[in-house]
Amino acid sequence: AQTVTQSQPEMSVQEAETVTLSCTYDTSESDYYLFWYKQPPSRQMILVIRQEAYKQQNATENRFSVNFQKAAKSFSLKISDSQLGDAAMYFCAYRSGWQGGSEKLVFGKGTKLTVNP
Amino acid sequence: ETGVTQSPTHLIKTRGQQVTLRCSSQSGHNTVSWYQQALGQGPQFIFQYYREEENGRGNFPPRFSGLQFPNYSSELNVNALELDDSALYLCASSFNGGRARSSYEQYFGPGTRLTVT
Numbered sequence A: 001a002q003t004v005t006q007s008q009p010e011m012s013v014q015e016a017e018t019v020t021l022s023c024t025y026d027t028s029e030s031d032y033y034l035f036w037y038k039q040p041p042s043r044q045m046i047l048v049i050r051q052e053a054y055k056q057q058n059a060t061e062n063r064f065s066v067n068f069q070k071a072a073k074s075f076s077l078k079i080s081d082s083q084l085g086d087a088a089m090y091f092c093a094y095r096s097g098w099q100g101g102s103e104k105l106v107f108g109k110g111t112k113l114t115v116n117p
Numbered sequence B: 001e002t003g004v005t006q007s008p009t010h011l012i013k014t015r016g017q018q019v020t021l022r023c024s025s026q027s028g029h030n031t032v033s034w035y036q037q038a039l040g041q042g043p044q045f046i047f048q049y050y051r052e053e054e055n056g057r058g059n060f061p062p063r064f065s066g067l068q069f070p071n072y073s074s075e076l077n078v079n080a081l082e083l084d085d086s087a088l089y090l091c092a093s094s095f096n097g098g099r100a101r102s103s104y105e106q107y108f109g110p111g112t113r114l115t116v117t
Helices: none
Strands: A003-005 A010-014 A019-021 A024-026 A032-039 A046-052 A064-069 A074-079 A088-096 A105-107 A111-116 B005-007 B010-013 B019-024 B031-037 B044-050 B053-057 B064-068 B074-078 B087-094 B112-116
Touching: A003 A088, A003 A105, A010 A019, A019 A111, A024 A074, A032 A064, A032 A074, A046 A064, A046 A074, A074 A088, A105 B044, B005 B087, B010 B019, B019 B087, B019 B112, B031 B074, B044 B064, B074 B087
Parallel strands: A010 A111, B010 B112
Antiparallel strands: A003 A024, A019 A074, A032 A046, A032 A088, A064 A074, A088 A105, A088 A111, B005 B019, B019 B074, B031 B044, B031 B087, B044 B053, B064 B074, B087 B112
16 A cells, blocks of 8 residues: 655745755555645645656646655655745645556645744 | 535534535546545545446445535535544545546545534
8 A cells, every 4th residue: 555654744934935845655656646735724625736757857836846756755845935825734645547446645644834924 | 617615614413423515526527536634634535436436445434425426526425423533524526537638636625524522
C-alpha cells in the first residue's frame, strides 16, 4: 500500500519570503501522480499543483513550484513571495496511475502554514 | 462552470442513528469520491463511484454505503452511527474518460461537518 509522509506538522514564513514544505511517499509503482492541496479554514480543499511521475520537469504554477525527486520519493512544495492568503493546511497526496483501480487519493497528515505579516 | 456542492453544511446526530450526505459533482465530471477527514488528520478514502457503480473502497465497514445517480450526483449513507464517525466528510469529483482523456485531478466540495453525540 502506498503511504505519504509529511514530517513538518507546522511551518511559518514571513510575508514575501519563500518557504518549502516537505513530502515523502512510498510506492512500488512507476506510474503515478502527486498533488499538493491547500485547505484554508473554510475547509474546502483546493488543488495547488500536480506532478506526473513520468515527467522529469518539475511542475510550476505561478508562485508555487515543486521539487520532484523520483528516486528519493520526495515531492516538496516551494511557495515564493508568500502572501497572507497562503496561510492554510497543505496536504500532499498520491494517486496511482494504474487504470484498473479506483482513482483514490492517499493523503499525508498535512502541514499547517502560518504567514506572518 | 458549476463547482462541487455538498449538503448539508453541518449535521448533528445521535449514536445509532442513520445519516445521508449529498454531493453534486462539477459540471462535466462523471466520477465521485468520498473522503472522511477526522480532526487534525488528512482525508481518508471511503469509496468512489463511476457509472453508478462502486469503483474502489477504502478500509471502512459496510455500514458506510453510497449511491451515484444518472446525473452523476452522489449520496453517502452511514448507518448505526458511532462517536468516531464524527468528522468532516468531503466529496470530490473528477472526469474518467480512459487513460488518454482522464482529468486525473479531483476537485473537492466544501464538506459536511458531522457530529455524533
